[in-house]
Amino acid sequence: MKKFKIIIVSLILAGLIAPFASSSPDGLEKVAEEQGFIERAASFLTGLIPDYEVSFIGNEYLAVGLAGVIGVLIVFAVVYGLGKYI
Amino acid sequence: MHLPDGFINNSLVVSSCVFSVGFVGVSVYKLRKKFLERARKLQLTTPQGEISKSETFHRLSKKGKEKILKMAQLGALVFALQMLNFPIASGTSGHFLGGALLVIVLGPLEAVLTMSLVLIVQALVFADGGVFVLGMNILNMGVIGVFTAYFVYKKFKSIFNAAFLSVLAAAFFCSLELILSGNGGFAVLEGMMKYHFLIGIAEGILTILIIKFLLHEKV
Numbered sequence: 001m002k003k004f005k006i007i008i009v010s011l012i013l014a015g016l017i018a019p020f021a022s023s024s025p026d027g028l029e030k031v032a033e034e035q036g037f038i039e040r041a042a043s044f045l046t047g048l049i050p051d052y053e054v055s056f057i058g059n060e061y062l063a064v065g066l067a068g069v070i071g072v073l074i075v076f077a078v079v080y081g082l083g084k085y086i
Numbered sequence: 087m088h089l090p091d092g093f094i095n096n097s098l099v100v101s102s103c104v105f106s107v108g109f110v111g112v113s114v115y116k117l118r119k120k121f122l123e124r125a126r127k128l129q130l131t132t133p134q135g136e137i138s139k140s141e142t143f144h145r146l147s148k149k150g151k152e153k154i155l156k157m158a159q160l161g162a163l164v165f166a167l168q169m170l171n172f173p174i175a176s177g178t179s180g181h182f183l184g185g186a187l188l189v190i191v192l193g194p195l196e197a198v199l200t201m202s203l204v205l206i207v208q209a210l211v212f213a214d215g216g217v218f219v220l221g222m223n224i225l226n227m228g229v230i231g232v233f234t235a236y237f238v239y240k241k242f243k244s245i246f247n248a249a250f251l252s253v254l255a256a257a258f259f260c261s262l263e264l265i266l267s268g269n270g271g272f273a274v275l276e277g278m279m280k281y282h283f284l285i286g287i288a289e290g291i292l293t294i295l296i297i298k299f300l301l302h303e304k305v
Contacts, residue, residue: 006159009300014166022171022179027281028087028260030178034277037269042092047213052169067212068169074211076162079203083154084146086118 007076014068018052019061087183087260087282088208089223091216095267102263103221109229110202113195121150153196160188161200163296165207172288180285183256185231186239186249187293190305194236201228222263231256245297245305246290253289257282 025033032038049055049067057063094102122144129140146154164184171179184204188197202224208214215223235252239245261275297303 006163006301010159010162010166013163014169018166018169021169021181022173024171024173024177024179026087026171026179026181027174027257027278027285028089030281031264031274031277032093032269035270035274037093037264040092040269041090042216043213044091045210045213045217047209048211050213052212052214064169068166071169071207071212072162072166075165075204075207076158078207079161079200080154080158082203083121083150083157086114086121086146086150086154 007072010072010076011069014072015065018068019064087223087227087256088205088215089219089226089260089263091218093267093269094219094222094263098263098267099218099222102219102225106202106221106224106229110199110224113198117195117199121146121153123147123150153192157192157196157200160191161204164188164201165204167292167296168204168208174281174284174288178281180281180288182289182292183227183231183253183285185227185252185256186235186245186289187296189232189236190239190245190248190293190297191301191303194232197232197236198228201232226256226260226263230259245294249293250286250290253282253286254279257286 024030029038032041049070052067052071053060053063054066054070055063057066123146124142125145126142127138127140130137164182164187167182167184169181171181174180185197185201188200192200205215205223205228206220209217209220209223231252234255235248238251239248242248257278258275261278264274264278265271297305
């Protein structure tokens with residue numbers, strides 16, 4: 001059904017493609033490493049699914065894929081839900 | 087470009103927080119006016135007596151409902167796309183931001199709100215981006231990124247340029263914030279702009295492809 005197209009594409013991208021994404025540091029992180037301030041990074045909240053890996057799954061690909069699927073659904077629910085009660 | 091906690095000085099963190107809360111708050115207020123409509127619940131009277139009084143209340147208009155649905159779908163899409171890091175130089179990756187995509191399809195305030203919610207979920211659930219610097223990430227990617235794309239697109243009608251420049255603008259302001267926080271000097275700006283030049287090109291191409299071939303939006 002056409003109205004589910006965007007969500008389905010999102011789920012496929014986050015669930016099946018994301019596990020194969022590059023794990024190199026992104027532009028900001030790389031500059032932080034190169035310029036020597038990466039050590040300042042602090043983390044005050046580990047979050048439910050830190051670093052996009054579901055903790056209870058051993059396989060790294062599945063862990064990331066599931067994290068992606070959960071994230072897509074959470075974002076959709078949050079935006080849609082907030083919208084309904086705006 | 088998600089800043090973790092620790093890179094930015096407290097005064098900047100606090101000011102950007104105040105700014106972002108205010109900006110998002112005003113956006114919500116304006117969107118409420120746009121999306122909501124007044125409706126009337128009519129009075130029901132039976133021979134035995136009144137059942138209910140008539141009252142006016144606010145509810146989402148049809149357009150409002152459609153807009154919210156679109157925001158939710160695009161928010162989910164941007165979240166998914168942001169997970170897809172691609173290599174841009176040896177040992178470095180980039181990822182799609184989505185500010186231009188959101189603003190061209192949804193409009194500026196809708197885009198700011200959607201992007202902010204994506205960033206909030208990323209920070210709180212996935213620890214992607216710091217919690218204290220959320221205000222700063224919203225400022226860079228949600229406000230600066232979105233509005234740069236908005237003005238460039240409005241003026242030049244170029245999806246590529248809107249997307250490309252929005253990434254550069256966000257990176258530029260992020261560099262200033264890093265430099266003002268004592269993380270280095272010109273080399274920080276140079277490094278950030280160098281990497282985000284490449285990321286911006288990818289963002290430009292991807293934004294066009296998504297708008298034209300995935301969403302089929304007539305823009």
